[in-house]
Amino acid sequence: MVLPHHTPYVTPQILHKNYAQAHDTEQFGTLIGRDLEYFSQAGFDMDKIQVKRNASVAQLYEDAIRNEGAIISSSGALINFSGKKTGRSPKDKRIVFEETSKDDIWWGSVNIKMDEHTFEINRERAIDYLNTRDYVYVFDGYAGWDPRYRIKVRVICARAYHALFMNNMLIRPTPEQLLDFGEPDFIIYNAGQFPANRFTKGMSSTTSVEINFKRMEMVILGTEYAGEMKKGVFSVMHYLQPVKFGQLSLHSSANVGIENNDVTLFFGLSGTGKTTLSADPRRLLIGDDEHVWSDSGVFNIEGGCYAKCINLSAEKEPDIFNAIKFGSILENVVYNPMDRAPDYDDVSITENTRCAYPIEHIPNAQIPCMVDRQPSNIIMLTCDAFGVLPPVSKLTPEQASYHFLAGYTSQVFLAQLPNINSDSFVLRKTPGTEDGVLEPIPTFSTCYSAPFIVLHPGRYAEMLAERMDKHKVDCWLINTGWTGGKFGTGKRCPLKYTRTIVDAVHSGELAKAEFEKFGTFGLSIPTHIEGVPRELLNPQLAWADKEAFQKELRKLAVMFQRAFALYEKDVKPEVRMAGPQF
Numbered sequence: 001m002v003l004p005h006h007t008p009y010v011t012p013q014i015l016h017k018n019y020a021q022a023h024d025t026e027q028f029g030t031l032i033g034r035d036l037e038y039f040s041q042a043g044f045d046m047d048k049i050q051v052k053r054n055a056s057v058a059q060l061y062e063d064a065i066r067n068e069g070a071i072i073s074s075s076g077a078l079i080n081f082s083g084k085k086t087g088r089s090p091k092d093k094r095i096v097f098e099e100t101s102k103d104d105i106w107w108g109s110v111n112i113k114m115d116e117h118t119f120e121i122n123r124e125r126a127i128d129y130l131n132t133r134d135y136v137y138v139f140d141g142y143a144g145w146d147p148r149y150r151i152k153v154r155v156i157c158a159r160a161y162h163a164l165f166m167n168n169m170l171i172r173p174t175p176e177q178l179l180d181f182g183e184p185d186f187i188i189y190n191a192g193q194f195p196a197n198r199f200t201k202g203m204s205s206t207t208s209v210e211i212n213f214k215r216m217e218m219v220i221l222g223t224e225y226a227g228e229m230k231k232g233v234f235s236v237m238h239y240l241q242p243v244k245f246g247q248l249s250l251h252s253s254a255n256v257g258i259e260n261n262d263v264t265l266f267f268g269l270s271g272t273g274k275t276t277l278s279a280d281p282r283r284l285l286i287g288d289d290e291h292v293w294s295d296s297g298v299f300n301i302e303g304g305c306y307a308k309c310i311n312l313s314a315e316k317e318p319d320i321f322n323a324i325k326f327g328s329i330l331e332n333v334v335y336n337p338m339d340r341a342p343d344y345d346d347v348s349i350t351e352n353t354r355c356a357y358p359i360e361h362i363p364n365a366q367i368p369c370m371v372d373r374q375p376s377n378i379i380m381l382t383c384d385a386f387g388v389l390p391p392v393s394k395l396t397p398e399q400a401s402y403h404f405l406a407g408y409t410s411q412v413f414l415a416q417l418p419n420i421n422s423d424s425f426v427l428r429k430t431p432g433t434e435d436g437v438l439e440p441i442p443t444f445s446t447c448y449s450a451p452f453i454v455l456h457p458g459r460y461a462e463m464l465a466e467r468m469d470k471h472k473v474d475c476w477l478i479n480t481g482w483t484g485g486k487f488g489t490g491k492r493c494p495l496k497y498t499r500t501i502v503d504a505v506h507s508g509e510l511a512k513a514e515f516e517k518f519g520t521f522g523l524s525i526p527t528h529i530e531g532v533p534r535e536l537l538n539p540q541l542a543w544a545d546k547e548a549f550q551k552e553l554r555k556l557a558v559m560f561q562r563a564f565a566l567y568e569k570d571v572k573p574e575v576r577m578a579g580p581q582f
């Protein structure tokens, strides 16, 4: 038994110790009794380390504050820091090349091969590191709300912060479920504080994030960014759902109408608005990032949300703002040392400031997070900093397949000007660009999920097209990016207009609207939406400089064509023709 470093002075030490022991035995005894063998076999030194399994949120707060420099924010959230890495490390993510999964995996730049032996070395290294600790945290939870398609996940980690993060992001078992948990289906060993050895064959840096589908294990070394664990679980589901269960996993948010029970899926890459737009007072939130579209409906993979905090305000995003309370984790957010108030405008640590909170923190959440209803609408979100794509267009089934495979958005390196609200994001000079040259960077991320894709994109696209056709789902492309010009000359589409557009999808107004053609891209755009300025709807009208618009339009169309060349031979001619044409 190891005592906490700072025993509170009001508690007599001996009393505290007795209490802690009794408490720990009660809470963690089941694990030590039943799974001792598992832990010993895995290489854990059970004489030395103490396992804290599914510790309470309050305990994790205490440990994180005592040992990791975390603090409590003025609204009760835990503010913690992930160290050097404040985002995922896609170049250091690998998948083990082994006989059970090798024929299914789409090998290439996303799924880098790792051999089984190297995995064993890194796994051992992670366990050796965990053995140097006094405590190891274990969190046992589920991924997937539908009991038919869910998996049991065990997270083993050294930081209370990581345990609390996964407590929020996985589905929390009830005490009875925890007693009966049994063998996990998938295990994450997170030794993120400890580096990979660069001399280990195949390592290219001190960071390594790897998944082994034969062992059903993940090992993390050299990055403490908690999002790696959440996206690791998604990668596993992105493999298991299509391959083992025949269901379609998607990088998407989802919600359901309170009045009509209509389900909407929002696809989109990071920063396009999945979390923001799925939090909607008229609808129940199913989830903000990872879902499965099953034969019987839609279910969330996760038990919580992971929201961006940059420029967060109570006025514009009240649900998210108010979710940041006791139990939530604020990551890499700067705070005022006097009153512990988070400063969401301060991006000095990173622009990727985040909050992880359990889904119960959203007042109108659909819990359990699943519906036995097929989607009515699919919204593909993009953030086009070239200002070319219309704020909304209706897609044909072929266009839906095309845009799903292309997976377009643009990256903007957001930096904030002092005292200017979030509509006024400006581009910061990207590293390596010449002085004065500010260009958005296009990203084509297939299936809106390239960093986590496991199978050939065509497999997901085919399942999507089948399901959309079978259930007669309407599909919309919504650009939450620039309007009236590219970044610099135009501005980001005001959130209130995007919300009005989404409302019009849900009310059915948009399906009945009159449409006009948007040349080159062949999109159908509505000529009128109540509450949205007419000229905003059509980029041709929105841009003052028509010549500049034509130039950007051509540029973007060419970029699409180049990016789509990768998939051309795998798709029907109608899908190929559904992209921009000159």
Ligand SMILES: Nc1ncnc2c1ncn2[C@@H]1O[C@H](COP(=O)(O)OP(=O)(O)OP(=O)(O)O)[C@@H](O)[C@H]1O
Residues within 6 Å of the ligand: 268, 269, 270, 271, 272, 273, 274, 275, 276, 277, 288, 289, 306, 307, 308, 310, 422, 480, 481, 492, 493, 494, 495, 496, 498
């Ligand atoms: N018109 C708009 N529509 C949606 N979001 C907007 C708009 N204008 C500005 N924003 C801002 O853009 C960001 C969208 O991020 P959001 O967290 O919703 O993305 P996401 O798709 O969930 O990303 P991730 O997959 O990384 O979680 C938010 O900070 C939001 O405030």
Ligand SMILES: O=C([O-])CC(=O)C(=O)O
Residues within 6 Å of the ligand: 087, 088, 227, 228, 230, 231, 269, 270, 289, 306
């Ligand atoms: O995984 C993360 O770090 C954040 C996220 O949701 C994404 O990038 O899509």
Ligand SMILES: [Mn+2]
Residues within 6 Å of the ligand: 251, 269, 270, 289
């Ligand atoms: Mn995401």
